[in-house]
Amino acid sequence: MESTDNNRSIGLAKKSYVRLAQGKQSGLLIALLSVCTYFAITEPIFATWGNVTNIVSSNSSVLILAIGATFVILIGQLDLSAAAAAAASGVAMGLALESAAPTVVAVVLPIAVGVAIGLINGALIAWAKISFLVVTLGTMSILMTIALVPSDGHTISVFGFAGFGPIASFVNSGVGPFPVLMLFDVLLVALAIVVLRFTKFGRSVFAIGSNIEAARLNGIHVTRMIISVYVLAGMTAGMASIVQVGRLTGASPAVDMTQLMTVIAAVLIGGTAFSGGEGGVLGTVLGVVFLSVVQNGVTLSEVSSFWQGAINGCILIAAVGLGSLRGSGGRLGPRRRGGRRGRIRA
Amino acid sequence: MSEGSGSLTMDEKQKPAFIRVRGICKSFPGVQVLDDVSLDLHRGEIRGLTGENGSGKSTLAKILTGLYQPEAGSIEIDGKEVLLKGPASAASYGIIAVSQELTLAPELTVAENICLGQLPRKKLGTVDWQRCRLIARDVLARLNLEIDEQAIVGKLPIELRQAVEIARALSRNAKLLILDEATSSLSEAATDRLLTIVEEMRDKDAAILMITHRMPELYRSASRATVLRDGKVVDTVALPATSESTLVRLMVGREVGDYYGARTSAPGDVVMRVRGLDTDGGVLGGASFDLRRGEILGIAGLVGSGKSELALAIAGAIPSTGSIEVAGRQLKDRSPRGALAAGIGYVPDDRKAAAILPRRSVVENFALGWMDNVSRYGFMRVREERRRVNEASADYGVRALSEAVPIALLSGGNQQKVVVGRTFGRAECNIFVLHEPTRGIDVAAKSELYKLVQAEVDAGAAVIVVSSELPELLGLADRILVFHRGRVHAEFAAGQVDEETLAAVAVSGTDSGMDLAREGEAMWADITDGASPSLR
Numbered sequence: 001m002e003s004t005d006n007n008r009s010i011g012l013a014k015k016s017y018v019r020l021a022q023g024k025q026s027g028l029l030i031a032l033l034s035v036c037t038y039f040a041i042t043e044p045i046f047a048t049w050g051n052v053t054n055i056v057s058s059n060s061s062v063l064i065l066a067i068g069a070t071f072v073i074l075i076g077q078l079d080l081s082a083a084a085a086a087a088a089s090g091v092a093m094g095l096a097l098e099s100a101a102p103t104v105v106a107v108v109l110p111i112a113v114g115v116a117i118g119l120i121n122g123a124l125i126a127w128a129k130i131s132f133l134v135v136t137l138g139t140m141s142i143l144m145t146i147a148l149v150p151s152d153g154h155t156i157s158v159f160g161f162a163g164f165g166p167i168a169s170f171v172n173s174g175v176g177p178f179p180v181l182m183l184f185d186v187l188l189v190a191l192a193i194v195v196l197r198f199t200k201f202g203r204s205v206f207a208i209g210s211n212i213e214a215a216r217l218n219g220i221h222v223t224r225m226i227i228s229v230y231v232l233a234g235m236t237a238g239m240a241s242i243v244q245v246g247r248l249t250g251a252s253p254a255v256d257m258t259q260l261m262t263v264i265a266a267v268l269i270g271g272t273a274f275s276g277g278e279g280g281v282l283g284t285v286l287g288v289v290f291l292s293v294v295q296n297g298v299t300l301s302e303v304s305s306f307w308q309g310a311i312n313g314c315i316l317i318a319a320v321g322l323g324s325l326r327g328s329g330g331r332l333g334p335r336r337r338g339g340r341r342g343r344i345r346a
Numbered sequence: 347m348s349e350g351s352g353s354l355t356m357d358e359k360q361k362p363a364f365i366r367v368r369g370i371c372k373s374f375p376g377v378q379v380l381d382d383v384s385l386d387l388h389r390g391e392i393r394g395l396t397g398e399n400g401s402g403k404s405t406l407a408k409i410l411t412g413l414y415q416p417e418a419g420s421i422e423i424d425g426k427e428v429l430l431k432g433p434a435s436a437a438s439y440g441i442i443a444v445s446q447e448l449t450l451a452p453e454l455t456v457a458e459n460i461c462l463g464q465l466p467r468k469k470l471g472t473v474d475w476q477r478c479r480l481i482a483r484d485v486l487a488r489l490n491l492e493i494d495e496q497a498i499v500g501k502l503p504i505e506l507r508q509a510v511e512i513a514r515a516l517s518r519n520a521k522l523l524i525l526d527e528a529t530s531s532l533s534e535a536a537t538d539r540l541l542t543i544v545e546e547m548r549d550k551d552a553a554i555l556m557i558t559h560r561m562p563e564l565y566r567s568a569s570r571a572t573v574l575r576d577g578k579v580v581d582t583v584a585l586p587a588t589s590e591s592t593l594v595r596l597m598v599g600r601e602v603g604d605y606y607g608a609r610t611s612a613p614g615d616v617v618m619r620v621r622g623l624d625t626d627g628g629v630l631g632g633a634s635f636d637l638r639r640g641e642i643l644g645i646a647g648l649v650g651s652g653k654s655e656l657a658l659a660i661a662g663a664i665p666s667t668g669s670i671e672v673a674g675r676q677l678k679d680r681s682p683r684g685a686l687a688a689g690i691g692y693v694p695d696d697r698k699a700a701a702i703l704p705r706r707s708v709v710e711n712f713a714l715g716w717m718d719n720v721s722r723y724g725f726m727r728v729r730e731e732r733r734r735v736n737e738a739s740a741d742y743g744v745r746a747l748s749e750a751v752p753i754a755l756l757s758g759g760n761q762q763k764v765v766v767g768r769t770f771g772r773a774e775c776n777i778f779v780l781h782e783p784t785r786g787i788d789v790a791a792k793s794e795l796y797k798l799v800q801a802e803v804d805a806g807a808a809v810i811v812v813s814s815e816l817p818e819l820l821g822l823a824d825r826i827l828v829f830h831r832g833r834v835h836a837e838f839a840a841g842q843v844d845e846e847t848l849a850a851v852a853v854s855g856t857d858s859g860m861d862l863a864r865e866g867e868a869m870w871a872d873i874t875d876g877a878s879p880s881l882r
């Protein structure tokens with residue numbers, strides 16, 4: 001463990017630690033490659049560019065939501081209202097388009113709705129000190145109902161409205177062989193990585209998730225940070241709703257609960273610790289890609305889509321279970337009271 | 347390696363040992379934790395087992411209680427080789443351990459806890475609760491403990507809980523009692539009480555292995571001490587014949603030199619004025635004092651005297667009222683942010699719960715306190731951060747595999763150096779509140795920390811050390827304030843006071859220390875678990 005010769009041992013250990021860090025995702029990467037290889041062999045359509053762009057476009061909204069969810073889970077919390085917020089934002093967008101609002105409004109409004117929802121979540125959690133599970137379960141339930149009211153539960157079709165044209169062409173067009181959505185996703189992921197790794201905000205997110213009291217005592221504005229993280233999550237819900245409405249040319253007020261499950265599962269599969277303070281966006285991307293590829297492959301193999309949830313559940317348990325078996329999460333994590341402590345040597 | 351036989355008298359050699367440990371080896375991936383450790387323990391003996399953190403003390407205890415299996419070596423009890431497969435099997439040979447982490451069920455009563463695992467039965471197989479209570483009452487009486495056997499364990503103060511653990515060990519006819527840092531969370535008075543109990547058990551012919559790095563306890567109770575270093579037995583020495591400095595040298599492997607370090611500077615102008623400081627709930631009630639530049643102010647007091655709350659209140663960790671004046675300006679924002687902005691840095695008492703980010707790297711742990719200094723427009727200046735961390739890491743003597751490893755993998759002493767280094771490294775701070783700064787770290791690391799504190803004060807800082815370790819206060823402080831019932835009760839200048847007087851004043855609440863015994867008994871009843879509940 002300890003060495004008296006500081007400099008030399010640091011050089012040595014840096015390499016082994018980098019290896020170890022890569023090891024966290026290497027299992028998932030190997031699994032992803034194996035699954036891709038399998039489907040590429042069994043399903044000829046799978047490995048075509050068309051299919052790849054299809055996977056990307058149809059899972060773009062999940063990825064966007066998962067980026068927001070990664071921040072929330074990194075501070076050691078959970079936003080159960082993510083999918084409901086996306087549905088509500090989508091309805092707001094649909095209503096705006098229906099009443100002949102211009103494109104700008106149709107884009108800004110759902111994001112504003114998402115931000116407002118995040119603000120409410122965050123304020124109730126950080127200021128009123130209500131448990132995040134209670135708050136987000138509550139807002140989820142409220143939003144699910146509110147979203148149904150304006151259209152009486154029917155999908156609002158936005159096809160043909162003047163404001164929708166530019167949105168549709170943005171969501172469905174491409175630059176060369178690359179769909180615009182793919183480029184947008186890459187940009188968003190890169191932005192999130194930079195924020196997490198290289199900004200005070202990102203460091204504070206990790207600090208709060210790792211030890212909220214230490215964060216507070218070191219002068220991090222914990223309440224403001226928690227609210228900001230939920231606002232960020234709400235913002236991603238707004239963006240996801242734009243993508244969704246753009247692709248489906250309609251705003252469905254029905255909340256897709258499997259979407260919420262997929263989002264949370266992807267973050268956890270990607271190696272972000274449920275207890276917070278450990279993980280990142282790159283892992284989440286891998287998690288989303290993995291689940292999307294499996295879903296796509298299973299659909300191509302003509303297995304009933306009813307099985308998708310069961311498959312996702314198995315993947316989630318296997319991935320997170322294997323991760324903690326390997327000990328990376330368990331050994332350093334907080335132990336139950338009375339359990340033996342995670343000291344290396346005592 | 348055999349025990350240092352020089353200190354064994356002929357008499358002890360002739361008596362057959364109760365337990366003989368021979369050539370125990372144990373390694374964890376990459377570390378040889380125990381290397382050919384041998385040890386003989388006799389009935390009616392209290393043996394100290396000491397050494398720095400990571401020297402293998404607790405691992406040996408875990409092997410003796412069957413929690414770990416050794417890779418080589420043998421254990422003999424009364425001349426017969428035994429295999430300790432687990433705690434139950436160790437208990438069947440009369441080996442019971444009491445550790446700092448309590449293993450009692452907090453929801454159950456004292457009697458239920460004492461009998462747990464060996465509940466007396468009636469004929470039909472139902473539990474004989476009446477006999478269970480009798481057994482408990484009997485054991486408690488043997489230990490002179492006035493604890494209601496029907497009390498819920500979770501509601502007892504922590505030292506009484508520790509006493510219940512020992513009672514449980516006694517009820518199992520412990521032939522070898524292992525105390526693994528069992529006093530680390532206890533106040534002085536509670537420790538005293540427990541040592542008395544342990545000495546009584548020794549007189550009833552039990553063998554006791556006392557693992558501790560608290561010197562006063564060793565010198566009081568143990569007749570010999572075995573010193574471990576890097577997993578090897580260095581020597582076994584007779585106590586109290588061996589001097590403390592020799593013992594420390596054996597533990598550390600070299601001369602520690604001047605243990606507390608020294609300063610050249612003298613106290614200057616007043617930098618902080620505290621007047622009538624109160625906290626909610628009234629633990630702190632009207633504390634007033636001044637702090638000077640270049641001064642170390644020691645704060646002593648029992649658990650519940652308000653010394654913890656004082657540290658927390660000044661650091662802004664808990665709400666407080668009353669006046670805190672820093673450099674002539676009133677401190678209005680009583681939050682950690684406000685305290686930091688006024689230049690008050692804080693090192694918390696509970697490293698795990700309030701200071702470190704266990705899963706994050708050493709770099710991030712250092713930089714947690716410096717984010718404003720190593721960022722621009724919200725972006726971290728990664729290279730600058732790295733450079734400063736490397737520098738601080740060297741300055742504070744942090745020994746880690748690398749600065750990229752999670753801090754939880756470092757020893758307690760090294761974690762504390764990071765925490766102290768982070769706090770001292772804050773550009774805006776020149777007043778520091780160190781709350782139990784050396785809790786749970788070993789002798790060598792303590793000495794290093796003391797010298798770092800002295801150097802910081804020499805550089806113009808003002809430091810408040812709140813500690814329950816009196817020698818530490820006596821060795822460091824220019825002035826010592828004794829807290830009692832939430833206010834400053836007595837003040838002593840350095841060199842004016844010794845440990846006994848300080849302890850007496852803290853307990854009795856009188857300057858003379860008179861009627862100490864009677865007051866001490868009364869105090870016993872008020873002592874409560876002082877693990878700052880407001881933090882959780």
